[in-house]
Amino acid sequence: MAPRFSVTYYIRAADAAEAKARALDIALEQTVEIPRDVVPKGYVEDEILGKLETLTEDPAGRPGFLATISYSDDDVGGDFLQLLNVIFGNSSIKPGLKVEDIAPSPGILALCPGPRHGIAGLRARAGIGENPLLMSAIKPVGLSTAELARRAHDFALGGMHYVKDDHGLVDQKNSPFDERLRACIDAVGEANAKSGGRTGFVPNVTGPADAIIDRARQAQAAGAGAVMIAPALAGYDVVRTLAAAPDFTLPIVTHPAFCGANVVSADCGFSHRAYFGTLHRLMGADAVIYPNFGGRFGFTREECLSIADACAVGMGGPKAIVAAPGGGMTFERVPEMREAYGNDVMYLIGGALLQQPNLVDACRRLVAAVNG
Incomplete structure (x- = not known):
């Protein structure tokens, strides 16, 4: 028998009988995709078919149940995208089903070794100890390369x-990727020479499928500090491929653009924890950006803390990654965020700094507030 991994689903159902029927349907749909009475006996039924392991009432009080279903590593066949397909392929199209948690097997962890750097590596590259990390974004789209480089500096x-980069900066005529990459790396390097700092520039390499890997390697050759990818736009396996490539050594920061439909519904898609935490660690992200509570997007404090927990909890292999909450953060929110997240976090603050009359001074005040 091959090892098995498990997925816990929230199932909207009126009673246990309905929930069990829906859970058994998931087990079929995610594996053999044929009626139960024609599933071949032997290997297919005993190994390939998903198995309902537990079914309990939802402890969160939603009108439904939690079902844990196990799947054979043989279902995956050493293919990361097939892993995602087994976790929530066809069943993602059905209403009232949500992936709550993912428990990888040793075989899945071998397929998904996780991030190269994690939070410890990002801190080491920045030259800091156990303090929180800080990140800002150059914006808006429409500025020239020179103006964006000045802000990076x-x-x-x-x-x-x-x-x-702002996630909307790609290869626009105002600031082409090649030109912006060189200018911003030079500008950040000039600032580092003045301050003695070790700031890294993080270009957005999200783009056409045939350009993403090339842009990432170009960024590495040019001296970037990391790269940023929006996996819901670019493809989840792109992140995993880069993270696993022996000749690609930069950290990977993921951006949440286009992922909203995966998490915002109360009873469809993924839990915040499973999507931004577990899945991104399996992909190999070193830092995951997501909307912070109290910002302009509507994630709750509990949802955000569940992400941070999933970024750090032991998984039996993948390194802890850094949660990077952002989206409308302000100076006034720093004490609240410090209380919620502690030190193991990357604060993403951009617009609030750009509102200040002196950007350099504003950044220094933010550093003092976060480390105070």
Whole structure:
């Protein structure tokens, strides 16, 4: 018998009988995709078919149940995208089903070794100890390369550990990727020479399928500090492929653009924990950006803390990664965020800094507030 991994689903159902029927349907749909009475006896029924392991009422009080279903590693066949397909392929199209948690087997962890750097590596590259990490974004789209590079310089001079592209910056005529990459790396390097800091520039390499890997390698050759990818746009296996490539050594920061439908529904998609935490660690992300509670997107404090927990909890292999909450963060929110997240976090603050009359001074005040 091959090892088995398990997935826990929330199932909206009126009673246990309905929940069990829906759970058994998931076990069929995610594996053999044929009626139960024609599942071949022997290997297919005993090994390939998903197995309902537990069924309990939802402890969160939603009108439904939690079902844990195990799957054979043989269902996956050493293919990361097939792993995602088994976890929630066809069943993702059905209403009232949500992936709550994923428990990988040793075989799945071998397929998904996880991040190369994790939070410890990102801190080491920034030259800090156990303090929180800080990241800002150059924006908005429409500025020239020179203007964006100037902002990258000032963020770095002010003490940000990482300065990233805005997720909307790709290869626009105002600031082509090649030109912006060189200019911003040079600008950040100039600021580092003045301050003695080790700020890294993080270009957004999300783009056409045939360009993403090339842009990531170009960023590495140019001296970038990391790369940023929006996996819901670019494809989940792109992150895993880069993280596993022996000749690619940069950290990977993931951006949540286009992922909203996966998490915002109360009873469809993925839990915040499973999507932003477990799945991104399996992909190999070193830092995962997500909307913070109290910002402009609507995630709750509990949802955000569940992400941070999943980024750090022991998984039997993949390194802990850094939760990077952002989206409307302000100076006034720093004490609240410090209380919620502690030190193992990357604060992503951009717009609030750009509102200040002196960007460098504003960054320095933020550094003092976070480390105070």
